[in-house]
Amino acid sequence: MIQSVLVANRGEIARRVFRTCRELGIATVAVHSDADAEAPHVREADAAVPLPGSAPGDTYLRGDLVVRAALAAGADAVHPGYGFLSENAGFARAVQDAGLVWIGPPPAAIEAMASKTAAKKLLAGTGVPLPPSLEPDRVREADLPVLVKAAAGGGGRGMRVVRDRAALDGELAAARAEAAAAFGDGDVFVEPYLERGRHVEVQVLADGHGTVWALGTRDCSLQRRHQKVVEEAPAPGLDDALRATLEEAAVAVARTVDYTGAGTVEFLVSDRGEPSFLEMNTRLQVEHPVTEAVFGLDLVAQQIRIAEGAALPAEGPPAAHGHAVEARLYAEDPARDWAPQTGRLWRLAIPGTGAGHLRVDSGVEDGDLIGIHYDPMLAKVVAWAPTREAAVRKLARALEQAAVHGPVTNRDLLVRSLRHPDFTDVAAGRLDTGFYARHLAELTAPGPADAPDGAGHAVLAAALAEAVRDAPGRPRLAARVGGWRNLPSAPASRRYFDGDGTEHEVRYVWGRGGVAPEPAAHPGVRAVAVRADHVVLEADGVRRGFDVAVHGDRVFAGRHAFTAQPRLAEPAADTAPGSLLAQLPGTVVRVAEGIAEGAEVAAGQPLLWLEAMKMEHRVLAPADGTVTELRVAVGRQVEVGAVLAVVTPPAAATP
Incomplete structure (x- = not known):
């Protein structure tokens, strides 16, 4: 019986494992870098051990320090989470050599699947569908486009799509350099690239007694930089024969390497419905909650029980019910080449959490600083419903209503993606890994500013709320003296920039009823109620409320964010041309x-x-x-x- 678990990870996955441990009555131990000293996962653990430094290579990737921390804290088991050392066979052996329980697959299984090229050779002749490989120096124009991939690691690192034969050598060198820096292994390979392929995977769960479960399929086709953004279970639009083929192949892969624990076998499915093996992730996946929602299982609890030697029920897994969709909320700007964003996260609140089958897994809390050292994911938002249509609608609405006050995020992109016809209409056959390559421009284009909930009305609400905040006594003074003036009140103005760099100037006036939009500048719009934190505007007979929050020069109104401009511009820094x-x-x-x-x-x-x-x-x-x-x-x-x-x-x- 495991009594205390150290999670060799951070953020969202550490909190996820701790949650299950608490439910099972197991003590928890966190490790943390200097940058994470005050992180939520550290505060939630029963004990915490510092790993001096901030860079991953000095902290979370130091297996020797993690094992030493487990022994010092009295843990008797280690859960690796995902990323970092989770698929490092040497680390798994070091954990076991130290007398600790490894909550993961056997080191030999990790090693067998660590190299994508070696894994494909191992699986030859097992019936698992494998893609053709291409010798880099023999790639012809007719073979293009091709995909250069790192043999080790994952997460999109060391991957390049090549469409021009003359560019292949340069992309091979770049992929080798990136793979060597990320995984310590510069080996890469080349295979045909499917423009309209779907990324479909199968969750497997295996015990040490010979039982292997295939827990359905997941679709992870919406990706940026070869990294997943939206995932769902079950994968929609697959016929029963293809689904059975994928599940049987996944079980065959697990049996080939004597797998135990939770793992995922990934496939690429062509637009003709032909599958080919991509890789096996010998760990828990980021997107595991959608499988949990559909099957009613706690996969982390299953990992722990299997590590303790328990057997899976021989009659098979529980029946699947309904549909689940997960969206990854990132601190990044999709319109600027997905550039990660840093800064203070003042508020993250998603309505409906904890009720109505809406789940949020997050590694951050209000007030946390989003830094440069780690993945920019803020949260995973998961919706379950009896049908795919209902789950997608529920998730899109929850994201749309979320309060996300802090760095720029991909929230609007997620909402638009979930409502795009190429995503909602699976039968049309346009759900594939090329989704963002085709639609990114339209999905990141600014919406109409004059829409009822558009930037034009939101920035007006922001300015009126700030005016009340900056002059709290003015409405009361106007009421006390009757609002009489010798001359009409001159309009005041405030200027803001939105995330697209568009400048907005808002003009408003003070009157007997308080502050109001200047009629000439904002025709047809009336302020019904104005508080420092909430404004109700009426346009064309329809009233809409905007929650307003101010943090320094950043102003958030509804789902829009603006940067307030000073009345007197500061002189620009002297920067050389070019x-x-x-x-x-x-x-x-x-x-x-x-x-x-x-x-x-x-x-x-x-x-x-x-x-x-x-x-x-x-x-x-x-x-x-x-x-x-x-x-x-x-x-x-x-x-x-x-x-x-x-x-x-x-x-x-x-x-």
Whole structure:
């Protein structure tokens, strides 16, 4: 019987495991970096052990320190969560060698599936459908497009889609460098790329007594940078034969490596319904809640029981019911190449949580600082309903009504994605991994400002609420003296920028009833009620309320966010023409070969790569010219706005 579990992880998954441990009566131990010293998962654990440093390589990826922490805290078992060391066979062995229970599959199974190329060789002849492999030096134009993939790891790292044969060598080198930096293994391979493929996976659960369950399918086709954004169970639109083929193949994979515990076998399904094996994730998946919702199981509890030696019921898993959909809420800006965002998260509140089959798993709480070191996911929001249509509608509405006060997020993108016909109409056959490649521009385009709940009305509500907040005694004074003035009240104004960079100017006046929109600037709009935290506007006979919150110069009204502009603009910092400024905080992980001061570059040419929140971001030359300054080196951390390099155009092109 396990008495105390250390979770070798952080954030949302650590809290998720702790929740089950509390329900089972098991004590919990957290580990944490310096950056996570006050994190929610640390506060919730019964004991916590610091791992000095903030970078993952110094903390959560140090297996020796994690094992030492478990022994020091008196834990008798280790749960790896997902990411970090969860699929590291050496770490699993170290846990067992220390006399601790490993809540995961056997190290040999992890090792067998660690390399995608080795796994495919192992599965040859088992009946598992495998994709063809291509020798990189033999790829022809007719083979394009192809996908370059890292043999180790996951999460989209070391993956490149190549559509031009001339670009293949460069993309192979870039993928090898990224894979080596991320996983310590630069091995990559090439396979055909399916433009309209679906990413479908099967959850498996196996005990140590020979029983293997296939817990249905999940669809994870909506992805950005080869990382999942929306997942659902069961995978919609599959016929019974294909579903059976996938489940049988997943069980065959698990049996081939004598798997125990929870794992996921992933497939790519072509638009003709032909499946091929992608990989096996020898751990719990981020999207496991949708399977839990459909089958009524706690997969973490099952992991613990299997680690204790319990057997799964021989009669098979419980029957599946209904449909579940999960959306990952990220601190990132989809309209700006998915750039991660940092800053204070003042509030995260999603209505309906805990009731009506709506679940939120999050690693952050109100007031937490979103930093640069870890994944930018704020929360997973999961909705269950008897039908897919009802689950999707419920999830979209919950996200739309959520209060997300802090960095820019992908919330609006998620809502629009869930309501897009290519997602809702599965029968049309347009639900595939190319969804965002086709629709990102329309999904991130600004909505009409003059819509009843659009930015135009929201910014008006923000300005009126701020006016009341800044002059709390003014309405009472007007009422006391009758509101009489010798001259009409002159309009006042406030200026804001929204997330798209659009400037909004709001004009308002004070009168007998308090503050109101200036009629000429806002025709047909009337303020029904104005408080510092809530404003009700009426337009065309329809009233709508806007909750308003102010944090510094950031103002949140309804689902819109604005940056208030000072009445007197501050002088801009002196920056040399041609300066490349960091658009996000991060660490310089690579500088392109041949890039140094004096190098000639072309517009759009990659100069260097920044890593932030587990993703690499290219910094491109803005124009043809010469690199006259290079102010960074590999390993340097930079903040937003830091000058990375200066590219000076040719003298003939200089005004």
